[in-house]
Amino acid sequence: xxxxxxxxxxxxxxxxxxxxxxxxxxxxxxxxxxxxxxxxxxxxxxxxxxxxxxxxxxxxxxxxxxxxxxxxxxxxxxxxxxxxxxxxxxxxxxxxxxxxxxxxxxxxxxxxxxxxxxxxxxxxxxxxxxxxxxxxxxxxxxxxxxxxxxxxxxxxxxxxxxxxxxxxxxxxxxxxxxxxxxxxxxxxxxxxxxxxxxxxxxxxxxxxxxxxxxxxxxxxxxxxxxxxxxxxxxxxxxxxxxxxxxxxxxxxxxxxxxxxxxxxxxxxxxxxxxxxxxxxxxxxxxxxxxxxxxxxxxxxxx
Numbered sequence: 155x156x157x158x159x160x161x162x163x164x165x166x167x168x169x170x171x172x173x174x175x176x177x178x179x180x181x182x183x184x185x186x187x188x189x190x191x192x193x194x195x196x197x198x199x200x201x202x203x204x205x206x207x208x209x210x211x212x213x214x215x216x217x218x219x220x221x222x223x224x225x226x227x228x229x230x231x232x233x234x235x236x237x238x239x240x241x242x243x244x245x246x247x248x249x250x251x252x253x254x255x256x257x258x259x260x261x262x263x264x265x266x267x268x269x270x271x272x273x274x275x276x277x278x279x280x281x282x283x284x285x286x287x288x289x290x291x292x293x294x295x296x297x298x299x300x301x302x303x304x305x306x307x308x309x310x311x312x313x314x315x316x317x318x319x320x321x322x323x324x325x326x327x328x329x330x331x332x333x334x335x336x337x338x339x340x341x342x343x344x345x346x347x348x349x350x351x352x353x354x355x356x357x358x359x360x361x362x363x364x365x366x367x368x369x370x371x372x373x374x375x376x377x378x379x380x381x382x383x384x385x386x387x388x389x390x391x392x393x394x395x396x397x398x399x400x401x402x403x404x405x406x407x408x409x410x411x412x413x414x415x416x417x418x419x420x421x422x423x424x425x426x427x428x429x430x431x432x433x434x435x436x437x438x439x440x441x442x443x444x445x446x447x448x449x450x451x452x453x454x455x456x
Contacts (some may be wrong), residue, residue, distance in 0.1 A: 158433035165235045177314075191329060196281055196337045198313030200265040201346055203295060206303045215304025218297060221434040222365050224288065233257075233304060233313030240385075243321030246284050250313025251305055252276035258315050259305075267302045272346070275334035286368040288339045292347040292361070314375035333380050336368070352438050359446025362439045366392065374447070379426070383440030386426050388456065397420075409444045410437075 219225060220230075229235040233256075240244040250257040262270070262277065269275040274287030291442050293301070320328070327333045347364075350357045358447035369389045376389040376399075390399035403409040408419050416429040435443070 156179060157417050164453055181182045185322060185398075186329065187383040188320075188325040188329030191322060191335075192279075192283065193280065194434070195279040196273070196275045197279070197410035198269050198275045198337075198342045199315065200268040200273075200297060203264040203299050203302070205264055205306070206299050207307065208303075211300040211303040212307060214297065214300035215302070217303045217434070217436070217441050219304050221431050221436075221439070223286070223428050223431045224301075226431050227284070229313075231311040232236075232308045233346070236317075242325065243318060245319040245321060248284075248319035249316035250311070252308040253306065254310035255312045256314045264302075266299065271298060271301065273340060274340055281335045283335055285336055286334040288372075289365045289368045291340050291344070292364040294347050294349045296349060298346075312325055339372075354438060354441045354445060356442075356449055358438070359442035359444070359449075362435075362443045371456075373453055375453040375455060389426075391453065391455040392447050393450040393453045394448070395454055397455040398452075403444070406441050406444050410440050429433040 181371065207254065224232075227237050228236065228251050229248065231252055232252035233250040234248045236245065238244060238248040251259050253260070259266075266277045269277065270282060270287075271280075272287060272291050272293055274282050274285045276282055290298075295308040328335075347361065350361050352358060362368060363374065366374060370376050370392050371389070374392040375395065378388050378395075379386055391397050392400060394400060402418055402420075403412065412418060413426070413429065413432045413435060416424055416427065416433075
């Protein structure tokens, strides 16, 4: 009996050792693949964009900067801010994109602005790790030019380059394909979106809803937010399907109020959503977005 027990112990020890070796190999491989993926070259066909500085472009660009999440990562002055820091190794700071000291865009050409904003790619062709370009890929040429015009005319503010620090588990998940950067999610062959007249219409609502894809997914059915900290809740299902969040908002007024105060109609706080920018949406964009979300085909959460 003792002999058999010893055999079991040895087998168990070898099995445990094998698991340790496999796990270590997976970590090493995932981290190595992550480094390769970060350094890869991404082909992104860019569009010719005329630089603008007229009053209409600056006003439109200011609205887009405030309402489409730019200030959430780059700060109101455009000189960058820390927007994720879990104290456990995950830290992300947006870079300075103002014309001030330490900015990362002083040498940007119109093509570089297109690569970065619509394709999530830096001037050297590498993926920008935390730039949510899937939200901006469908910008029209006019909106892209307006946003760039506003950023280029920001008052100079001192800042620095981006800071992106991922703990080992996140790097491994990225390397093994469980987490993707924006450049990997985008169909770079698509032509820029055609202009849609502003109005409370499904077409304009669909255009506004492009900004929701980074968290809620291409189908807007929600689920785990890619690359988010472990304590972040799953993004809500914005379609009328299983577990839809839209059932809480029977009219435009209740939907708009949520964007202003960050709370559901029952008073409970909504986590993670970038209400600093969402609260800046104008009435037309808000109503069009609500109309479009109510028209979506039902999908299961996630």
